[in-house]
Amino acid sequence: MNTEEAAAVGRTVRVLVVDDEELTRTGLRTLLSAKPDLTVVGEAADGSEVPPLVEELQPDVVLMDARMPIVDGIEATRRLRATSAEPPKVIVITTFENDEYVYDALEAGASGFIRKRAPAQQIAHAIRLVASGDSVLFPEAVARLTTGRPPRREAAARVAALTRREAEILRLMAEGLTNQQIAEVLTVSLETVKTHVGNVLTKLGAGNRTQAVILAFEAGLAPGR
Structure with a gap:
């Protein structure tokens, strides 16, 4: 256990994993379950499932896929903010940093984004950051997302x-x-x-x-x- 993990012991961060690909959900659950201060309390395959699961499971952080076929991560984030008095923090997980979906999800209220292929330690660190009130920002990526906008x-x-x-x-x-x-x-x-x-x-x-x-x-x- 590293220093960061040791400092977080005693405050377990509850995580909901949302992705339409079962393999991705399984991989994230396996990676996060290895961290003593993180626990995956549930999974969802589509954004439509998120609001009721959040109400039932009370996660601190939602790892939200940006692109899903029925209700995507943008709309799911909007629904969370509209239906929950104290919505959990949302981290968008995406394949590409310059994904237009990411920009829209951030505007909708997500606390940051991270690539699906990021190392396990980086994903865990991102979850801890947003759970503590910080955000997951990559200035160069945000600059690219806003480039060309008046x-x-x-x-x-x-x-x-x-x-x-x-x-x-x-x-x-x-x-x-x-x-x-x-x-x-x-x-x-x-x-x-x-x-x-x-x-x-x-x-x-x-x-x-x-x-x-x-x-x-x-x-x-x-x-x-």
Whole structure:
């Protein structure tokens, strides 16, 4: 057991796996079951099954396939946010990082995305991140997803309303940094960062960190500026 896993013991993260391919679901269950702080509480083969299973099983995180034949991951994510008072975090699993479905799922409220062929440790790490309130972001991939889309005046206006510190926090979020990493960069406490992040989400009208970062890119606020 590594340090990260040891730190997570005592707080088991409940995971629902959603994918139309049985082999993929079986593989993910096997990989995640080997982690002492993660438990797969259920599986679904289509997005239509997700809301009732979430209500029954109360997962912390849903690993959601982006493309499914009946109800895809985008619509399933929207339904979760519409029907659940406290919806679980959603991580989109996809074959291609620049999948248009991924962008739409992120806008619908997913906390991030990860490739199906990612190493088991990376998938487990992503689940822990979103369960703790962070997000799974790959800045280069998000930049590609937003490339070619016209700047949104509304997004720019919201970003412009942030304080200098909040804008700095948003830039660091857009670089893919976690709350802890941001705290270390700015030499402030983790609680201070969480407060700033909360203020950023409120002012941007974003449901989560990922939506805030998408707004940042759409407003032209590039990381590192």
